[in-house]
Amino acid sequence: MKKRIGELASKPMREKGTTVTKNARWSRDELILALDLYMETRGRSLAKDAPEIEELSHLLSHLGQSLGLVAANSYRNMNGVYMKLMNFRRFDPIHAKAGKVGLARGNKDEEHVWKLFSSDPEHLKYVAQFIRNSIKSPQTTLLQNVDDLEIEEAEEGGLATRSHHHRERNRQLVKKAKARALKLHGRLFCVVCNFDFSAYYGDIGEGIIDVHHTKPIHTMQPGEKTKISDLVLLCANCHRIIHSRRKWLTVEEVRLALKLHEYRPMVTIE
Numbered sequence: 001m002k003k004r005i006g007e008l009a010s011k012p013m014r015e016k017g018t019t020v021t022k023n024a025r026w027s028r029d030e031l032i033l034a035l036d037l038y039m040e041t042r043g044r045s046l047a048k049d050a051p052e053i054e055e056l057s058h059l060l061s062h063l064g065q066s067l068g069l070v071a072a073n074s075y076r077n078m079n080g081v082y083m084k085l086m087n088f089r090r091f092d093p094i095h096a097k098a099g100k101v102g103l104a105r106g107n108k109d110e111e112h113v114w115k116l117f118s119s120d121p122e123h124l125k126y127v128a129q130f131i132r133n134s135i136k137s138p139q140t141t142l143l144q145n146v147d148d149l150e151i152e153e154a155e156e157g158g159l160a161t162r163s164h165h166h167r168e169r170n171r172q173l174v175k176k177a178k179a180r181a182l183k184l185h186g187r188l189f190c191v192v193c194n195f196d197f198s199a200y201y202g203d204i205g206e207g208i209i210d211v212h213h214t215k216p217i218h219t220m221q222p223g224e225k226t227k228i229s230d231l232v233l234l235c236a237n238c239h240r241i242i243h244s245r246r247k248w249l250t251v252e253e254v255r256l257a258l259k260l261h262e263y264r265p266m267v268t269i270e
């Protein structure tokens, strides 16, 4: 007989020796996909070997391999996926009401992901679809070599973060964004604080500026072309601030923060 979620939940699960303990901590992307499946099958008692679980297990294994995290395809086996769904169940008021409990163990990020997405199923669907599309896209392997990002991972996960970084570093796009600014304003400056590298440093600052992509990456399909109008120029400081917290700040938010703050010895803003 197949085991159902309800039966397993009442017994303590033995994690020792399973792939769960051997595997790396679940990434944000993986948790989003697991939560998406959880919400999708919320009212049902999903069997441990349900096709949905098998499918997600395959997908996560594929993701691990695409990003060069794992070589073996035993990564995120069905048991691991099933247990992750059980981890989510402990936050679910529907199950608490029914007097059932989920697995008590799990990583902290599960709770964040639950809080962030469970109340907004449409957004969850959207982001999960972005991640699924990205995993299947051959372009994802390009993201393997994105080195130390120095930016906080986006709420929407590592694939969106890498994809953002990748687009901002695209030489052609950077070139076009700079050319556009020069044509429009005759100089390169930060759209937040107005810092102009060449005005400040002279010749050695010529051409120095970061390019930031303002459109949330998860709203773009893999391979979708970046519009130059979605790119803005930022100084390294403002760019760093924008990506300094998990919910990336907007250009407007940093502008406002700078306006409200008194201390600005080097820069002037409008």
Ligand SMILES: [Zn+2]
Pocket (backbone or CB within 6 Å): 190, 191, 192, 193, 194, 195, 234, 235, 236, 237, 238, 239
């Ligand atoms: Zn700036």
Ligand SMILES: [Zn+2]
Pocket (backbone or CB within 6 Å): 164, 168, 211, 212, 213, 239, 242, 243
């Ligand atoms: Zn950026």
